[in-house]
Amino acid sequence: MRPAVQDPALLIMISLASGPKHGHAMMRDVEAFSGAHLGPGTLYGALTRLDDGGLVEPLAPEGRRRPYRLTPAGVTALRARLGEMRQALSIGLARVAHE
């Protein structure tokens, strides 16, 4: 079965909500909590867009690996997005409960 959440940017933001991570750690974390496997190109494509949009920011590199963290704007955007999803989820659950 395909993972329910497949938006790479959203998955990255959820992953970074538990603390800064570098690329490989994000991939492992995303796979663990959602079952979605992000390819390296997909991961960095979404990470680049989030970085350009000011929703995540790079930290000082650790060797060649560079961790990223959510910015305050990123936390706000993630909260809003999850709120929308919660609303859709509760409506969906309420509707199937009457079936």
Place this chain on the structure above:
Amino acid sequence: MNPRLARLLVHAYPPSWRRRYGSEYAALLEDLPATLSAVSDAVRAGLAVRGRALSNALLSSGGPDVTIDFGGWQARTFALLAILVALPTTIVLALSALAYNVGVPGMATAIAPIQSQLLGSKLIGLGLMGAPVLAFVIAVLPVLRLSIQREAGELMISFAIRGRALTLVAAVLSLLLIAFFAMHSATEFLFGT
């Protein structure tokens, strides 16, 4: 993943992206196994970023300049690979020329069974004809440089090839083979021989 393969995959991205993310992205690729899905995902994403950069430059008046430049990366290796790809076609054509054009005694009889076996299969025939085109692309792609820049509101497109001796050899060999097949096909079409 092998560091060389990782570096090659990083080169699928434009230089501006590589300057910003190249080192950390290469480190990530090296941490991953070289599966088909990882490699194809990296190539697809890299080409998508190049495509976006190119369309930005073409569509927006104040867009960034774009340079598609493989920087001559591993040009010698790719030239050798191109020569290897073109080698079977070269050998078949050279033996045919020696047998039928030069008329080396006994050569025609010697190569006739091999030729009939090779050319009896459409797939092998197509492979022999397609190999020079593939060889040309393999040889020339790493030394290509396409630059799109804006100067005084005008779009300046420049195209260059960074010459390497071995690349030249591979490219000329491929072009000669392509020219031979083109002439051969034209002769067959015009004179039916």
